[in-house]
Each structure stands twice: as C-alpha cells, then as structure tokens.
Amino acid sequence: MAKTKKKRRLPKLPPGRKIQVLLNGRLVGNVDNAEEFIAKVRADRRAGLLPVGTNFFYNRRAKDILINCDSGRARRPYIIVEEGKSKLTATLIDQLKNGQMSWGKLVSIGVIEYMDAEEEESSLIALKEEDITPQHTHLEIDPVTIFGVTVSVLPYPEYNSSPRITMACAMAKQSLGTYTSNFNMRNDSRAHVMFYPQQPLVQTRPYKILKFAEHAAGQNFIVAITSMMGYNASDALVMNRSSVDRGLGRSIFYKTHETEERRYPGGQRDKFEIPAVTTQGYREERAYRHLGEDGVIYPESEVSTKDVLVGKTSPPRFLEEISVFGMVEEKKRENSLAIKGGEEGTVDSVMITDSLAGHRMVKGRIRSIKVPEQGDKFASRHGQKGVVGMLLSQEDMPFTKDGISPDLIINPHAIPSRMTAGHLLEMLGGKAACFTGEFGDSSAFLGDTEDKFRSQLKALGFDEYGEETLYDGFTGQAIKAKIYIGCIYYQKLHHLVSNKMHVRSRGPVQLLTHQPTEGRAREGGLRFGEMERDCLIGYGASMLIRERLLEESDRTFELVCSKCGAIGVRDHIKNIDYCPLDESTQLYQAEMSYAFKLLLDEIKALGIFPRLILRDRA
C-alpha cells in the first residue's frame, strides 16, 4: 500500500569533468571557476553589456552553468541588493516621484532586474526592506507582487489557510456585480447585475490600483457569529428579511432568446406571425397573448412559463399531397420561440435585426429581479460560502445595545476547522472602518494590524475584541454569551435557486425507452437508482418497487402469443389480434415494462428468439 520513495541519485560525474556551459540547452564550452564566471556575466548584464533578457544559473550538483535567453520564459522583476543594501535608494525614489526616473531606466542602470525560475533558485530574496541581511541578493518590489490578480484583491490572505484562499478565488469569479458598464446595450445569453454594489470597507492596495471599486461585486454586511435555532447549521445562513427588503443582495437577471426566419431549399421560408389556429402544433391561445401583429412580443410585457416571445410558422417537414381541387393546400407547422417552463420575467428589450446568414432575426431579452431567498448562495472573500437557510424579519433578529441588528448570521462552527482567521480580522476591521470613516487596509503581509483595529474600537467605546451583548429578538432578553459582531464584505454568487429548482410529477418520456426524460432542461424525472432499489428490496416492499419501476415509469401492455410466445399485433381493421409468426389468434395481454419489450427486440436482433411462457396470474 504505502510505497517507499526511492532516493533519486544523480549519476556520479567522471572525475576531472569540467563545468559545462549550456546556452539555451546547447553545450557551448567549459569554465574552470563557475562562481567567478557567474559573477562576471551577471555584472556585465547589470552594466548593460549583456542583454537584460539573459539569465544565468549554476547547477552545483550537475556541474552545469545554464544560460538562457530564449523566448517564452516567465520572468519577474526584482530590486537588486548589494552588500545588504537595496539599490533602489531614497534619491531614486524621489526622482521617480517627480518624473525624472522611469522603470526602463531603472532596469538599464542595474537597479531592477528580471529573473527566470532558474536564476531565482540561486538567489535569496527579501520580502521587505527591513528583512535585508548581507546574504540577500534581491528585494521584492512589493510583497503583494508574489500573488496573482485574483488573490491580490483578497483581504488578509496570510491569515487564512491556503485551500480557503483557493476556494475564495474560485468563488470571487462567481460573484455578482457590474460585469460591464454597457450591460444595458448588450444581449448576453445570461447576465447578472447587482443592484447596489459597494466597495469593501477593508480593501487591499491592488484593489485600489485595479479600480475594482468602480465595478464592485459585493456588499458590506453586518455579520454576527452565533447559532440561530439551527437555521444556520452546516454552512447555512440566516439573513435579515428587512435588510433584503431594503435592497440587500438584490440583483437582476437578464436572459436573451433569439430566433430567425430561416429559408429552406425550394423557396420556402419561416414566417414571424401569430400562428393561425389551424397550424400544426398550435399552442393554447393564451401563450400568444403578448404578441403584436408582426408576431413579435411587446417590450415590458410580463411573461410567465411557456409564453411565446416570437410567433413563428415553418413549412411542413414533408411535401404534402395535392388536394382534390388540384391546389397545394398551405399547411404550416408551429415553430415559435417560447421561454422555458419555470421561467418568468419582463421583456426588457426586443431587437429585430439580420442574422449572419442574412435572415430576419429577433432577439428578446427577459429581465427578472432576483431578491435573495432561501437557497441562494453567498460567500465572503475567505472561502466561507453558505446558502440562505432562513430569512428573519428585523424585529426577530438579535440586536445590540445600540439597536444594530445583523444582516447575516453565520454559524461559529464554520470557523475553527477551516482556519480562516482573516474572516474574523476583516469583520473587526470593517467594524472599525464603519465608525472611523477610513478604509481598512488588508493587503497581504503589510495590511492594518489587529492591534490597530482594537485600539480604534476601544477609543470608540466598543469592546476591543469585537464582541457585544446581543438581545434576543423574540424575547428581548440579553443573550448570556458575548457574540462576535462586525462588518464584512459578502458576495452574492450566481447559483440562485430560482434558476435551479426542479420538480416533476408528470412529464415527457423518451421515445426509445418510454421512460421519463433526464435533466431539468427536459423537465426530467429523478432517477430511482440501483441502490435505492436495493433498499426497497431490503425492506421487502415489493409493491412499492413495482410502482416505482413499472407503473410510474414505462409500463406497457403487449399482446403475447400463447402458442409461440412472440409479441403479437392488433389488426384494427379486422378487429382481431394475431401473432405475426404462426398467425394464431390466441393472444393475451401481458403487463411489462417497455424496457423489457425493447430487450426482447434487441435479443431478436441478436438472432435469438425469446419466447414468453404465459401463466395465469395467481
């Protein structure tokens, strides 16, 4: 089971082998003293004698010097450190500030250099200027530069466990905000836009640099950490209904549908119109109620399940026969564009245009307002996600002595095992920021400290640890334990129940098997699988199994020949049943699943003749 890891040893180098120099992986020569050589070429590069794109690395074990200057290497800039001093001096910084110095110049005068992964191996890089020792060779330009864009906007990553950071990054991409400022003019097939996005009270420097606040994707929630009658157990959230009514977490959902008038070989074409009642496949009249004369829906009409957006008729699939009068009767097929079952909203915009193929095309955008409801997903920027378990009115929410009631209550069990201390710190910082009026800084490794927030809170007359006595919203009595309460940035994620929920009691079946269809989009059933079947067998619930697997699924009645055991047919003209094999008329109806009939057919296709032997049902 457990494999022993073998120590990998490099083959021993032949004695007296010189240090090889490899340029872009090709052997170009030997050197005697590697350190000297590296020092020299590096000095040359810094002096501008060698191109800045060249990197050097001495592999001690393999006795190789690797020189790389080919394209495609990922390289990062660092400040050069010599003799324990950063080469980016105060005077240079001043020059940068008043525009006398530029980045390019810093590189060319040997203050900043780019290193690839290999050269980085042989250097000691200080994270902050204070950390520099005589051994250091480089200095990080800024600690946040070690992160990518997504992580760099997360608050306090150094206080969280790494899996949570990964999750927070993944979830930040699912958050709702203002994804583009011209969303009103676009026809994205699906789009969410948040109603009142806010910038976080505790933000990082890259957040400001990226100007993220101009298209923020979340809101600052007042959050308390306490259990709430079990309605926030297992990562559920209890939300303040009154806050929701005031617009918290509200968003809009746009969905665009489109259809076009296609042309077919033979000069036939589709037509946008309100289909005539005689059209094949005509829906109920109600479905067409919002359409104008041209068959296209009016903007701002309220549409609900299966309403038609664009009425369309198509020519029949097969050419019909010439009627008695020698005229081709115009038969049409209904082919309207309708919204799916379970969807509803308001028609936001209707656009009539031409498609790429040059056909007339209609695009209709449906808008619906998504107010947070039980089942919607929210997450903080610390990988702490949850699903709303209950909406509680403000009068029932716990409140502080100042009359503050939380927007959100999360469960304390969400914290210890996940080790997201950053979440707690952001709550503390957010609380302080609320009252000081200054944004908290949560940049990685150099953000505001816990001590700072604590002294701020203390000065404001709060408990310095962020805990307050809450009063039960139902009884008005003080809750004995002190409860941690603060302000933290929460994101609404685009997993909304209203776009996911699905039920079925009756519905469509598949053509081949006569069994219910699969999936929400096809209004499908939920599979009663093998393990579920085993459970019913285990209980001895025979009748229930038959109901699930036969009566509620693909029951059919087939005629079975009592002589040869084949499936028979009914002749509706002569009104008799007969067996197509031996022409016997001794047939009986047998109840079976359509899947079994299909199995018999497939066995026949295999060249085997399955006979059914009939017996009276006991």
Place this chain on the structure above:
Amino acid sequence: MKSTLTKIAVGEAVGIVAAQSIGEPGTQMTMRTFHYAGVAEQVPTGLPRLIELVDVRKEPKKPLMDIYLKGAAKDDEKKAQAIATDIESVTLIRLGEVTEDFAQKKIVIELDADELAHLKVDLDEVRKKIKTTVGGEIETEGTVLRVKPKVNSLRMLRRLTNRIKSLPIRGVERIRRCVVLKGKEGYFIRTAGSNISGIMKVEGVDPTRVYTNDVKEVEKMLGIEAARNAMVHEIKQVLDMQGLNVDVRHIMLLADAMTMNGQIKSIGRHGLSGQKAGVLARAAFEETVKHLVNAAIQAEEDRLIGVTENIIVGQTVPLGTGLVKLKMKI
C-alpha cells in the same frame, strides 16, 4: 423462547441486508485506508484482504500459520524453538553456493561447513537427495560436491542447477520462516507460508489446533465445513481489526452462500454471480451477450425465481409483501 424471537421472518431479504451491512462499513474502510500513510503492512489487511477473501485467490498474498504445541514444548521456549527450526524449510542454496562448470557440464556445489553444522544437516543426506532428484555421478571432495548429470544441452544443465538450488533439504515444505511467540496458553509458532498437512505430521505439534489464513488450503485439507468457518473467521478478523462492528450472521450468510454446493465459490463473474439460476439475472450482471447466446443454444428457460429477473420483467419481487399470493378467489 429466545430462539423463536430471533428467528428471521419468511420473505426477509437477508441477502440484500447482509450485503448492505457489510458494504456500508466497507465504504468507510476504503475512505479511511486512503488516509493511512506510511506503516508498511506485513500481511494485507482491510480492503485488499477482504477482496482477496471474497475472490478466493489460490494462495493469499502472505500466507501464514499459527502452530500450537502440545506436551512439554508448550511451556518451554527452547523446545518450542527447536521445533520451529525443525519446521522451517531449508533449501540447498542456504547451505552454500551452486555454480555451473559449463566446460565439463558439471554442477559444482560448494557447501558451507559452518552452515551445515549450524542447521545440523548431514552431508550424506544432501548427497542422497541430489542423487534421487538429479541422478548422475557425484564426486565428493570435502564439502564440495560435483554433480555430473546425464544431460547434453547447457540449457538442461541450467534447469537442473535451478532445481538443485531450490532442493528442499529439511523441514516442512513452503514454510519459509518461523517465529516463536508467547500466547495465552504458552508458546506457539507463527510461520510465513502455509502447509497444513506437513505441519500436522510434525512431532510436538497439536494437530487439532493448527491455524492457517489460507482458506483454500483449509478447504482442500479439512473439508468444506471447515472452509466455511475459516472464511467467517477471516472476514470477521478483517472487519474487527478496522473497528467495524458487523453482525457475524451477515458474514455467516456470505460464507454459506460461497460454500453452499460443496466447494468454495468466489463472489463475482467466475463464482456466485456467474452461476445464478436465471438467465436474465446472469445477463443483467456481466457478459450479457455470452449468457444470452448460451441460453439460446441450450434452449434455457428462466423460471423467474430470483429478484432481478422479476424486476426486469416488471413483476412483483418474490420477497416481503410480494411473497403473498392469492390462493383462491371466493
């Protein structure tokens, strides 16, 4: 009275319940063993061992025996150790080196005198054994034996050399290693490798209490009833070791099913599931077409007795509530 209460009702789906009862903690075991890092195992335990058991492999990955002693050796470690050394099988290669002399087509066996003395092996005995297995002439020169077999190809010579190398000189065959351990009732010997018939003949061994973890061997030597008990014991041991609490009766049912027709059948395509009565049940499990075609050739008839068959056809399952049938309509 108690026995009447614990009686299983007619139509209870004991098989499914047993399968679920073993399967549910089994899933737990799989997930947990994944997290056990390090710790090298001498004998496979947990899921690998369980799979080994229900597959009824010819020989377990690590066969082992516990040999209990009778008489004086039971309480005397030295005597027990003497028996252990006696039992441990010694092949010729342990006594010295075996090389080939290709020029003269001879096999040269250089025996180590110290080893001979240590393991109390008589040189003549070795020679006699070689003579009976290989034949040919044997020259003796001190502890060096030169065998001149009647072969003409070098390949045959090499084959003989390998035979000589693994020639059992002493001890019980297939018993690779022995350790004397102290149990509740005195000393016993634990061995690597299993050989019931060989061990039972050894003097000082209590033949009524020889234990092996090789179920297949138990079946061969002691019969199907013993094999069934061994199977129950082994499975129970695996589950107990993982701290899983499964009622023995579920395991007994499994063992009964595996041994019901006089020989051990594995669970799976080649055993129990592959020999189900109904064509449809077999076809539903694995190798559908094979079973259907064979059924067609033999004009087989499925009496729809089992659970699977009835579900396929769309009838009530002959279990629980489905077992009750109306005898007569009045």
